[in-house]
Amino acid sequence: MKKIILITGAAGMVGSNLISKYINKDFQIIGIDSLKLGKLKYIEPFQKKKNFLFFKLDLSKKIKNKKIENILKKNHLYEAWHLAANSDIQSGINDYEVDLKDTFLTTVNTLNFINRYLKKNTKFIFSSSSAIYGNVRGSISENYKKMNPISNYGLMKLYSEEYIAQIANKNNFKTYIFRFPNVIGDNLTHGIIYDFIKKISYNKKILNVLGDGNQQKPYSDVLEIIKCMIYIKNKKFLKNINYFNIGTNEKGIKVREIVDIFLNKTNYGTKPIFQKKKQGWEGDVLNYSYSTKKINKLGFKFKLSSKQVVTKIIKNSVKLNIK
Amino acid sequence: MKKIILITGAAGMVGSNLISKYINKDFQIIGIDSLKLGKLKYIEPFQKKKNFLFFKLDLSKKIKNKKIENILKKNHLYEAWHLAANSDIQSGINDYEVDLKDTFLTTVNTLNFINRYLKKNTKFIFSSSSAIYGNVRGSISENYKKMNPISNYGLMKLYSEEYIAQIANKNNFKTYIFRFPNVIGDNLTHGIIYDFIKKISYNKKILNVLGDGNQQKPYSDVLEIIKCMIYIKNKKFLKNINYFNIGTNEKGIKVREIVDIFLNKTNYGTKPIFQKKKQGWEGDVLNYSYSTKKINKLGFKFKLSSKQVVTKIIKNSVKLNIK
Secondary structure (H helix, E strand, C coil): CCCCEEEEECCCCCHHHHHHHHCCCEEEEEEECCCCCCCCHHHHHHHHCCEEHHHHHHCCCCCCCHHHHHHHHHEEEEEEEEEECCCCHHHHHHHHHHHHHHHHHHHHHHHHHHHHHHCCCCCEEEEEEHHHCCCCEEEEEECCCCCCCCHHHHHHHHHHHHHHHHHHHHHHCEEEEEEEEEECCCCCCCHHHHHHHHHHHHHEEEEEECCCCEEEECEEHHHHEEEEEEEEHHCCCCCCEEECCCCCCCCEEEHHHHHHHHHHHCCCCEEECCCCCCCCCCCCCCCCCCHHHHHCCCCCCCCCCCCHHHHHHHHHHHHHHCC | CCCCEEEEEECCHHHHHHHHHHCCCEEEEEEECCCCCHHHHHHHHCCCCCEECCCCCCCCCCCCCHHHHHHHHHHHHEEEEEECCCCCCCCCHHCHHHHHHHHHHHHHHHHHHHHHHHCCCCCCEEEEHHHHCCCCEECCCCCCCCCCCHHHHHHHHHHHHHHHHHHHHHHHHHHHEEECCEEECCCCCCCCCHHHHHHHHCCCCCEECCCCCCCCEEEEHHHHHHHHHHHHHCCCCCEEEEECCCCCCCCCEEEEHHHHHHHHHHCCCCCCCCCCCCCCCCCCCCCCCEHEEEHCCCCCHHHHHHHHHHHHHHHHHHHHHCC
């Protein structure tokens, strides 16, 4: 009877970094990924390990997989980390099906697939998003109820939260719903730094920036995010459904500053070109800040500021991908 | 430039009865139905009419239909009645995909299909359900916020409401969300009377009733429901999103009483057999009553009591289907 850690979105940035934390411990890890955004190379280091099994499965469709079912039947589903989602918000703007399928249906199908193994002593951990709040002024706590997501991505994350809560109350298992800020780290699959690196590899003369550059958002390091989630999920909670804003408790960094740090690092003399419109894309939340008092009270504080994180990841990524 | 009335779920009980109200007026009617539950014979009377066009389409999948698009492009989408849904709550208990696809995705795909034609002067009318409330004591008003649906059907109706609200706020059109009680009428496709008629056609000696017979629910006549919706949607509202509980303002009729009326009418000396469990099925809401003060204040009152409606429809259905 082994303790199973099931991770959907295993080949993504969060998933692959999470596996690093579990791989040398006494767990059997089941990783699932459609490889739409996740990359096989991110999980290659784990493939030779006996306690890691990878399944390429598209969770946007109803799942039948006897091999996984047999493992779950004979062992103990200790934790399920549901990280699979479309993480490229912009791609869901023009095609509503992207987030419907890859963000919402992945949640519904994952829960229904592992439903009978989600017992009272199983922890279900979900990577939700600050995008569920939409454009809100002031510092938002977890109890804020007037959610108004402005992207399909945010809406489908919100529906996912609701669906998880519904099933958790019915089946009586513990859920940890973490509302992410912008998360960056090694193994990027999307986002501003990822885009900049791609753009500059094609054209070193100019860098087209989405929006007027004044969008300001908090960024957190994926390693701190994972550390925080592990810290929190090890605490005991009475309720079945527990929500947490995670990330730094600051207003974040402006797109302009990210551009400066990036162009300073790449050092090609590239000229940044900003747009006149404020939003980088439809569904771009211009600025938000949410309260992380709840996790702080529980004893966790993020160490790196948005600027420090951005600087660190630009340094790592530019080194890895451009040189 | 014609005024278009688009009706999804056109071959269902509500849809087919609604078409009767519009068919002799100066509208072009577009009817859509997957015919999973709806029946062609219910819309046969309209098929010879010039102003009625029927399309067999499964709205649980992304829709592309150039013929409908061309009509919508050249004319004015006056009203969209979105009635398509799985209406057989029990079928969604064992297979979560039924309501996910036929109740929720039909809503998402319908809205996205007609999205660009939903203008400020278009009315979008949706048949929601009292099932979104779940097991609640007391009389529930439209402002009640602690929804806790206990069936997939209720949950997917709730998600549909939310999705409609989201799009209506974005695109700025008027929506009328009607939360239905149990609705019965001619052209039944499901429900207790439909089941009883099927059961007794196989076996006249005994009638197996689901649950202990004490479940009590309000029933309304489909013709009154339609009358009410038409009355309400002709009123002007300032808000884009308007919710209405519709039906009688009474506690309803017990399953036991329905059994009595039915067996009295069929008159075969059939013996009813009740179960020990209270719920007829998982997801069966035992009793609820909701406040219809809002529609009453607007000037609409349902005339028939649950008992009168049940008696009327049993009389009609038994005559039509059994003799």
